[in-house]
Amino acid sequence: xxxxxxxxxxxxxxxxxxxxxxxxxxxxxxxxxxxxxxxxxxxxxxxxxxxxxxxxxxxxxxxxxxxxxxxxxxxxxxxxxxxxxxxxxxxxxxxxxxxxxxxxxxxxxxxxxxxxxxxxxxxxxxxxxxxxxxxxxxxxxxxxxxxxxxxxxxxxxxxxxxxxxxxxxxxxxxxxxxxxxxxxxxxxxxxxxxxxxxxxxxxxxxxxxxxxxxxxxxxxxxxxxxxxxxxxxxxxxxxxxxxxxxxxxxxxxxxxxxxxxxxxxxxxxxxxxxxxxxxxxxxxxxxxxxxxxxxxxxxxxxxxxxxxxxxxxxxxxxxxxxxxxxxxxxxxxxxxxxxxxxxxxxxxxxxxxxxxxxxxxxxxxxxxxxxxxxxxxxxxxxxxxxxxxxxxxxxxxxxxxxxxxxxxxxxxxxxxxxxxxxxxxxxxxxxxxxxxxxxxxxxxxxxxxxxxxxxxxxxxxxxxxxxxxxxxxxxxxxxxxxxxxxxxxxxxxxxxxxxxxxxxxxxxxxxxxxxxxxxxxxxxxxxxxxxxxxxxxxxxxxxxxxxxxxxxxxxxxxxxxxxxxxxxxxxxxxxxxxxxxxxxxxxxxxxxxxxxxxxxxxxxxxxxxxxxxxxxxxxxxxxxxxxxxxxxxxxxxxxxxxxxxxxxxxxxxxxxxxxxxxxxxxxxxxxxxxxxxxxxxxxxxxxxxxxxxxxxxxxxxxxxxxxxxxxxxxxxxxxxxxxxxxxxxxxxxxxxxxxxxxxxxxxxxxxxxxxxxxxxxxxxxxxxxxxxxxxxxxxxxxxxxxxxxxxxxxxxxxxxxxxxxxxxxxxxxx
Numbered sequence: 001x002x003x004x005x006x007x008x009x010x011x012x013x014x015x016x017x018x019x020x021x022x023x024x025x026x027x028x029x030x031x032x033x034x035x036x037x038x039x040x041x042x043x044x045x046x047x048x049x050x051x052x053x054x055x056x057x058x059x060x061x062x063x064x065x066x067x068x069x070x071x072x073x074x075x076x077x078x079x080x081x082x083x084x085x086x087x088x089x090x091x092x093x094x095x096x097x098x099x100x101x102x103x104x105x106x107x108x109x110x111x112x113x114x115x116x117x118x119x120x121x122x123x124x125x126x127x128x129x130x131x132x133x134x135x136x137x138x139x140x141x142x143x144x145x146x147x148x149x150x151x152x153x154x155x156x157x158x159x160x161x162x163x164x165x166x167x168x169x170x171x172x173x174x175x176x177x178x179x180x181x182x183x184x185x186x187x188x189x190x191x192x193x194x195x196x197x198x199x200x201x202x203x204x205x206x207x208x209x210x211x212x213x214x215x216x217x218x219x220x221x222x223x224x225x226x227x228x229x230x231x232x233x234x235x236x237x238x239x240x241x242x243x244x245x246x247x248x249x250x251x252x253x254x255x256x257x258x259x260x261x262x263x264x265x266x267x268x269x270x271x272x273x274x275x276x277x278x279x280x281x282x283x284x285x286x287x288x289x290x291x292x293x294x295x296x297x298x299x300x301x302x303x304x305x306x307x308x309x310x311x312x313x314x315x316x317x318x319x320x321x322x323x324x325x326x327x328x329x330x331x332x333x334x335x336x337x338x339x340x341x342x343x344x345x346x347x348x349x350x351x352x353x354x355x356x357x358x359x360x361x362x363x364x365x366x367x368x369x370x371x372x373x374x375x376x377x378x379x380x381x382x383x384x385x386x387x388x389x390x391x392x393x394x395x396x397x398x399x400x401x402x403x404x405x406x407x408x409x410x411x412x413x414x415x416x417x418x419x420x421x422x423x424x425x426x427x428x429x430x431x432x433x434x435x436x437x438x439x440x441x442x443x444x445x446x447x448x449x450x451x452x453x454x455x456x457x458x459x460x461x462x463x464x465x466x467x468x469x470x471x472x473x474x475x476x477x478x479x480x481x482x483x484x485x486x487x488x489x490x491x492x493x494x495x496x497x498x499x500x501x502x503x504x505x506x507x508x509x510x511x512x513x514x515x516x517x518x519x520x521x522x523x524x525x526x527x528x529x530x531x532x533x534x535x536x537x538x539x540x541x542x543x544x545x546x547x548x549x550x551x552x553x554x555x556x557x558x559x560x561x562x563x564x565x566x567x568x569x570x571x572x573x574x575x576x577x578x579x580x581x582x583x584x585x586x587x588x589x590x591x592x593x594x595x596x597x598x599x600x601x602x603x604x605x606x607x608x609x610x611x612x613x614x615x616x617x618x619x620x621x622x623x624x625x626x627x628x629x630x631x632x633x634x635x636x637x638x639x640x641x642x643x644x645x646x647x648x649x650x651x652x653x654x655x656x657x658x659x660x661x662x663x664x665x666x667x668x669x670x671x672x673x674x675x676x677x678x679x680x681x682x683x684x685x686x687x688x689x690x691x692x693x694x695x696x697x698x699x700x701x702x703x704x705x706x707x708x709x710x711x712x713x714x715x716x717x718x719x720x721x722x723x724x725x726x727x728x729x730x731x732x733x734x735x736x737x738x739x740x741x742x743x744x745x746x747x748x749x750x751x752x753x754x755x756x757x758x759x760x761x762x763x764x765x766x767x768x769x770x771x772x773x774x775x776x777x778x779x780x781x782x783x784x785x786x787x788x789x790x791x792x793x794x795x796x797x798x799x800x801x802x803x804x805x806x807x808x809x810x811x812x813x814x
Contacts, residue, residue, distance in 0.1 A: 118148030194222035432631030441779025460792025472507035516603030561599030596694030610645030691740025770801030
């Protein structure tokens with residue numbers, strides 16, 4: 001009898017939850033038979049298992065194998081072999097009448113209670129159970145136990161009714177209290193609860209599952225497993241929200257392997273790294289890959305991403321190592337190209353040749369063009385070396401010794417120029433030097449010796465505007481032609497001949513303005529503010545020997561102007577070390593601020609010409625690497641200004657500044673920093689009456705600017721450099737006689753001005769093929785006193801073509 005109760009309870013609870021209930025609650029012979037399945041109604045949470053109990057009871061009592069009501073307590077005699085089972089006679093009482101609400105049913109129930117009839121109480125309990133009146137059935141099963149404390153059937157009914165009421169924890173406690181009658185009751189309730197909770201967890205209803213098992217002891221293995229399943233779900237939810245620390249905390253608290261959290265976090269970081277790479281943020285991409293690697297070991301895709309990030313950040317040695325490891329593991333095209341590019345950029349073509357021969361596969365085909373180019377370059381180097389040796393052998397011993405010394409100096413010069421095109425300087429010094437002429441819309445630094453003789457041709461326009469009228473000057477270059485011949489040992493000398501065709505336009509004449517010798521009593525006369533084509537020739541020589549350079553230039557002011565041309569030029573020396581650079585020069589140059597200062601003009605009242613101002617003086621500049629990417633630069637200039645019929649003048653000016661070089665992939669340098677400029681003139685000669693020169697000559701000028709300069713990576717088929725800066729300027733212009741040569745008591749009033757300032761200049765150069773280059777320049781400057789704009793386009797043809805651009809290919813000056 002005990003065994004049948006145990007099986008009955010187990011099947012009633014477990015099958016109720018599985019969705020198909022078999023006939024139970026009968027004696028052994030009935031339980032061993034196959035019963036009819038009952039289709040369960042939809043259930044949820046705790047009531048899911050108990051919701052099938054009614055069908056279970058009904059199915060048992062309606063089964064053709066059972067001819068008496070279930071719960072009679074009568075034994076069924078086992079059948080003899082080959083004979084049908086001998087079933088007990090049915091009870092006289094009808095279960096339905098026991099729970100009838102009429103007086104007869106009431107009397108039967110009262111009689112059962114009065115006589116302490118345990119079997120009758122059990123029948124009433126099952127009758128109410130079949131009617132799904134769980135609380136009433138529980139009360140009658142409880143009475144049956146009072147009447148017969150050893151009734152296992154009453155204990156079973158009590159457990160099932162309590163469970164069906166929706167209180168799984170209470171059912172567990174009832175089973176625990178009656179473990180002697182139903183030994184497997186606790187385990188069966190736990191199994192039923194665990195099965196329901198597992199389904200809830202699978203459906204994502206974690207909170208309901210946790211509520212269902214609340215209060216059950218951890219010692220029950222199925223409960224412990226459910227708690228772990230809930231923890232796993234919560235860990236997965238934290239991972240989905242990218243709350244990885246929370247996920248790890250949950251995993252550690254529940255003894256769950258944290259490796260899955262690490263893998264998911266690493267995968268997320270790698271995804272972010274790939275997105276940063278695609279948007280060009282290569283430094284951020286590498287940082288994210290490093291973070292992912294700290295979280296979990298990188299798989300092949302992650303290592304490939306790191307290798308390319310190292311390459312994009314110019315860490316070519318480390319990227320080459322990673323690409324080689326990847327290629328050795330699996331010979332794919334991507335790692336082959338990464339290895340080729342890394343070794344090429346680091347100049348290790350010998351290592352590339354060895355690996356290509358050793359490993360073969362896609363690496364051999366990917367490296368072939370690079371190795372062929374390296375071989376051609378080596379052959380060209382050997383050819384030039386052979387030619388130099390033949391020349392040396394043809395000379396006397398003394399000449400050969402001198403040539404050998406010059407050869408060494410020439411090689412030093414070539415090596416210096418090859419270092420980012422900055423004369424062997426560190427990029428910090430080069431970046432600081434680029435900040436020196438921070439306020440000019442045109443780069444005024446001098447040209448280094450290029451690698452090849454060349455011809456440059458171009459056109460351009462520059463416009464300077466101050467108050468209006470004659471203060472405006474537009475210079476149109478149409479065209480400019482320069483021929484540079486590179487010669488000497490190692491190509492350490494150059495000679496450049498330039499012919500510039502230009503025209504000038506001073507703009508419209510402002511009515512009522514005093515010009516020439518005019519005063520308020522003279523009638524206005526036509527005033528010429530334009531010129532025909534003028535010619536401006538230049539000849540420049542440069543010698544570079546190791547860290548030192550010498551240069552000399554000679555030319556004239558524009559030929560064909562109202563006033564005869566005057567010689568201009570420069571001579572100077574430069575020194576360019578690794579951590580510092582300096583230059584000193586004497587110069588004579590045109591003041592190109594107005595038509596009056598540049599070429600001179602004719603007085604419409606007297607017919608006499610005056611103007612054509614030339615500035616002559618000395619200029620010293622320098623830059624130094626202060627360490628930790630900091631650099632400083634400075635410039636000092638003193639000059640005299642003289643012109644035809646113009647009062648002599650003098651000026652002094654200076655620049656000083658700091659720069660900080662940023663580490664930006666794809667650039668030789670990007671530097672930012674402040675620059676301070678001071679300028680002062682002895683006299684104010686900015687007007688257009690006799691004795692004045694028509695150039696801006698403040699009594700004092702102060703300017704502060706925050707600027708940024710840059711140059712893209714050399715050796716590519718395109719190159720760009722530029723500067724942009726913003727700041728503020730103030731200037732004071734002294735009072736000046738209207739007729740500066742012969743003052744008559746009239747004066748131009750003193751003035752002061754200040755404003756924000758802005759300067760930007762840009763130059764880009766493109767390699768069309770090994771012999772042709774196309775370049776463009778543009779610049780703009782706005783100060784308190786004037787506005788300046790310049791743009792030009794030029795073309796270069798190289799006699800000895802080569803691939804890859806550096807700073808020596810860029811156009812300098814005007």
